[in-house]
Amino acid sequence: CNAPPRFLSAELKEQYRDITTFFYNSVVEYVCRPGYVRNVNARNVLVCGRNNKWHGSKEMCIPKQCTYPGEPANGRIVAETLNFGSTVNFPCNTG
Numbered sequence: 001c002n003a004p005p006r007f008l009s010a011e012l013k014e015q016y017r018d019i020t021t022f023f024y025n026s027v028v029e030y031v032c033r034p035g036y037v038r039n040v041n042a043r044n045v046l047v048c049g050r051n052n053k054w055h056g057s058k059e060m061c062i063p064k065q066c067t068y069p070g071e072p073a074n075g076r077i078v079a080e081t082l083n084f085g086s087t088v089n090f091p092c093n094t095g
Contacts, residue, residue, distance in 0.1 A: 001048035004028050009036040009061035010044070022048045032061035035084035 001022045004012060010030040022028070026048040032038055042057035049055040063083035071077055072090050079088040 001026065001052045001054055004046050004054050005058075007058065007061070009033055009063070024048055024050075030060055035064055036061040037064050038062075 001024075003020050004016070004022070006012075007030070010032050013029045013031055016028045027045050028048075030044045030046070032044075038044060039057070039059050039062045042060045044060045046054040046056035063081075063085065066082045066084060066086075068082065069077065069088060075090050075092045077088060077090060079086065082088070
């Protein structure tokens with residue numbers, strides 16, 4: 001296989017970063033980048049498989065969930081998610 005794929009949420013462990021070709025059944029490990037945590041339902045490895053393709057879950061790391069910031073006095077919270085990197089708005093009540 002060629003070098004394993006890069007992910008926004010995870011990076012290769014250091015010992016694999018400078019290797020450009022891998023043998024069949026080679027295993028590489030990833031660590032989560034800042035702002036992400038391990039997905040307990042997925043392994044943090046990829047395996048070089050048949051047809052020189054990497055196999056494994058691309059969802060090994062998921063965004064961290066931030067704590068709920070609370071409702072402001074005389075306002076409200078507007079947020080799609082509380083994932084790391086998301087934006088929260090606090091519009092004021094009318095009046």
